[in-house]
Amino acid sequence: MTLNLVSFFYTVIGDGMTVYVDGVLFLNLAFDFLLLLTTAVVLKRNVKIFNILLGAFIGSFSTLVLFLNITSLQLFIIKVYLSILMVLFTFYYKDFKYFIVNLGTFYLVSILLGGFLYFLNIEFSYKHNGLAFYHDTPSVNLIFLLIISPIILYIYIRQCKYLERKIKNYYKVTLIVGKQKFLLNGYLDTGNTLSYKGNMVILTNLPNTFRRKKVLVPYVVINGSGVIECVKAKVIVDKLGEYDVWLGFSENINISGINVLLNGKMEGKI
Numbered sequence: 283m284t285l286n287l288v289s290f291f292y293t294v295i296g297d298g299m300t301v302y303v304d305g306v307l308f309l310n311l312a313f314d315f316l317l318l319l320t321t322a323v324v325l326k327r328n329v330k331i332f333n334i335l336l337g338a339f340i341g342s343f344s345t346l347v348l349f350l351n352i353t354s355l356q357l358f359i360i361k362v363y364l365s366i367l368m369v370l371f372t373f374y375y376k377d378f379k380y381f382i383v384n385l386g387t388f389y390l391v392s393i394l395l396g397g398f399l400y401f402l403n404i405e406f407s408y409k410h411n412g413l414a415f416y417h418d419t420p421s422v423n424l425i426f427l428l429i430i431s432p433i434i435l436y437i438y439i440r441q442c443k444y445l446e447r448k449i450k451n452y453y454k455v456t457l458i459v460g461k462q463k464f465l466l467n468g469y470l471d472t473g474n475t476l477s478y479k480g481n482m483v484i485l486t487n488l489p490n491t492f493r494r495k496k497v498l499v500p501y502v503v504i505n506g507s508g509v510i511e512c513v514k515a516k517v518i519v520d521k522l523g524e525y526d527v528w529l530g531f532s533e534n535i536n537i538s539g540i541n542v543l544l545n546g547k548m549e550g551k552i
Contacts, residue, residue, distance in 0.1 A: 314338035337372030
């Protein structure tokens with residue numbers, strides 16, 4: 283088990299309690315399997331279940347260090363060493379960058395789960411008077427934590443996939459209108475494929491105060507049709523290129539932090 287969760291086990295087990303090593307090893311194995319599986323899903327690694335089980339089996343031995351009379355530094359080194367072995371036996375070694383990404387993501391997932399479980403234990407097992415905390419009830423049942431952990435990690439995976447879908451369409455944009463230049467945040471709107479006189483149309487929520495010749499560009503959407511006021515502009519989209527465009531004005535850009543809706547044709551897939 284990784285750095286956070288080993289310490290968490292020690293906190294939950296507590297002093298003076300009967301500890302069954304085989305039970306703790308099994309719980310550790312289950313948690314490590316969940317952590318490695320989540321890492322594989324988040325990074326879209328094509329690994330076999332056997333490799334994940336092997337990595338989890340190696341990590342489960344980290345629980346045994348709780349019963350050794352060693353210093354904190356030695357404990358830390360052992361846990362780091364075991365976590366590296368877990369990642370190597372699960373994902374193999376292809377190159378240094380591949381290894382670091384795997385290891386870093388594994389640590390992040392471990393910290394996320396360990397921190398959340400520690401929070402639950404503190405929330406339900408401790409009371410406080412001002413800033414003074416004291417133990418009032420038994421620690422949260424480990425079996426309950428094992429049941430809730432997949433839910434926590436599932437929510438994390440869903441959130442990662444949602445952010446991946448959203449962020450991949452975000453671009454840094456330099457908008458040039460006449461002699462004015464704006465550094466903005468753009469979103470590639472694949473539903474916008476509107477063109478006018480050979481140039482693509484993009485939309486912005488900037489105020490329509492440019493003293494340039496304006497044209498009315500017709501458009502048709504599912505809910506109807508109309509015209510939008512546009513001016514000629516140039517846009518430089520990070521990693522996509524530079525384009526001469528018609529810049530339309532709209533107050534209905536409801537994507538948080540976005541100033542420009544880019545044209546779907548800029549991606550080159552439409």
